Amino acid sequence: MAKFNWKRLGLAAGLSLTLVAAGCGGGEEEGSGDTEGDDSGEETADEGTDEGAEEDGAGEEEGSGDSANYSEEMDYTITGIEPGAGVVGAAETAVEEYDSLAGWDVETSSSGAMATALGEAIDNEEPIAVTGWSPHWKFEKYDLKYLEDPDGVFGEAEEIKTMVREGLEEDMPNAYTVLDQFQWEESQMNSTMLEINEGASPEDAAASFVEENQDMVDSWTEGAEEVDGKEIELVYVEWDTEVASTHVVGEVLTNLGFDVTLTPLDNAVMWQSVASGDADGMVAAWLPATHEDLYAEHKDSLEDLGANLEGAKIGLVVPEYMDVDSIEDLQPAE
Secondary structure, eight states: OOTTHHHHHHTGGGHHHHOOOOOOHHHHHHHHHHHOOSHHHHHHHHHHHHHHHHHHHHHHHHTHHHHHHHHHHTTTEEEOOSTTOHHHHHHHHHHHHOGGGTTOEEEOOOHHHHHHHHHHHHHTTOOOOEEEEESOTHHHHSOEEEOBOTTOTTOSOEEEEEEEETTHHHHOHHHHHHHHHOOOOHHHHHHHHHHHHTTOOHHHHHHHHHHHTHHHHHHHHTTOOOOSSOEEEEEEOSOHHHHHHHHHHHHHHHHTTOEEEEEEOOHHHHHHHHHHTSSOEEEEEEETTTTHHHHHHHGGGEEEEEEEEEEEEEEEEEETTSSOOBGGGSOOOO
């Protein structure tokens, strides 16, 4: 199917304008030795250095010095994803609201570029803060943590919901049944995402999941009859979560006899396509925060089938080895 070619050329071209949618004690001893020449002076310097090193070390254990160093080492920059993504918007708000982030920048790029930067930083044990969300394969592969968000800028836990066009139940009752009953767990999504990240195609990873979780798949297809080549189009944003979930649902529908087209789009176009009826549905709606504005714009023109995954989350994510626990532990650039 190619029903989206004109739309992607037209609407995606203007998306950038409309989208609202990541020292030590030994060192000090050497310094003391260099500045003192006689034996008595060296002894005095060594004693003072030992005491100072203990005091300095205690302070660093508490994290007061480390967080300042982290912030400077990160060049006061949060590594983000696509412009307009909800987590990027929340990060930009956090920069405005938290004194600890005064003077920081949110550097937008892409989900893939963010993941690459995160992996490179972890390989070198360097500090990094990214706009993160879960489910995501990075939590399966790396030891990561969310920074506490005392002001609640990133909101509470979210749901990933399924949205379909109006009239789908009447036109394709069997597809509607599957989409309505589709629901899985974060660990299952993470494992599917990680398989894709490690080299499997989305199609192969989805087929493996369906084959290995037949009981769950049977619960999704209960009451749905096989069809003979009925065309259906699902749209999704190219986040790892949505690549995984959309291909798994697509595999299930294909096995029921549907002729399935899976079309990647930008956030705003994805929502508009379902609301306008040009696409049949999506399993990629992050609510209530990430896609809040897009949902408000289109909710009266589509049908909400509820959560397909609960407990999703967005926020600032850092490697576990970083000795910071809260956004407020970071240091302003000003």
